[in-house]
Amino acid sequence: MKTAGERMEIIHHPEYQEFHLFNDRISYLIGILANGQLAHLYFGPRLPDEPKKSHRYLADISDTSQAVFLPVHPPLSLEFTMQEYPGYGTTDFRQPAFELLQQNGSRISSFEYVGHKIYKGKKSLNGLPCTYVEEAGEAQTLEITLLDRLLQCEAVLSYTIFRDYPVVTRNVCFYNRGGEELTLTRAMSM
DSSP states (O other): OOOTTSOEEEEEETTTTEEEEEESSEEEEEEEOTTSOEEEEEEEEOOOOOSSSSOOOOOOOOTTOOOBOOSSSSOBOGGGSOBSSOOSSSSOOSOOSEEEEOTTSOOOOOOEEEEEEEEESOOOOTTSOOOOOSSGGGEEEEEEEEEETTTTEEEEEEEEEESSSSOEEEEEEEEEOSSSOOEEEEEOOO
16 A cells, blocks of 8 residues: 655656646645646646646636637637736736736736756745755655746746645746846746
């Protein structure tokens, strides 16, 4: 019989555009939507690793919904999608997790998935309280890089799952790679 703390893993399923973080007790699933933004698919008791099953995002669109029309069916409405890190101005009228004020006064941004890396262990956060590991084998981390191509700003979302605890920690770092001054007016950890 398995005991807690025997297994922890982060699996990327490129064919389904999904990430599955899990240990013996919990699962956390993230999906990359057709528009390059991230959807929160599931967090709860451990699921078997079966990509693209019933834990997909909600795609219902009503007559009054705002939708992003892409060459996919059905149209994607972020208004009805549980997003991982929603921004301002993307057809979702809920409070965003972050806001970037541009020099022209706009707060609209469009961060899309451009890459990721998975590694053992967990980086510390400089100047901030954070969780840590004493050995790299105690945790695995997924870093997802998002890019707003117009602003040339990157957002790196970090997710760490621990071998011995039913915990996923998250944080975000923004990197302005463009020439325009940006003011981060809001940045929630999740």
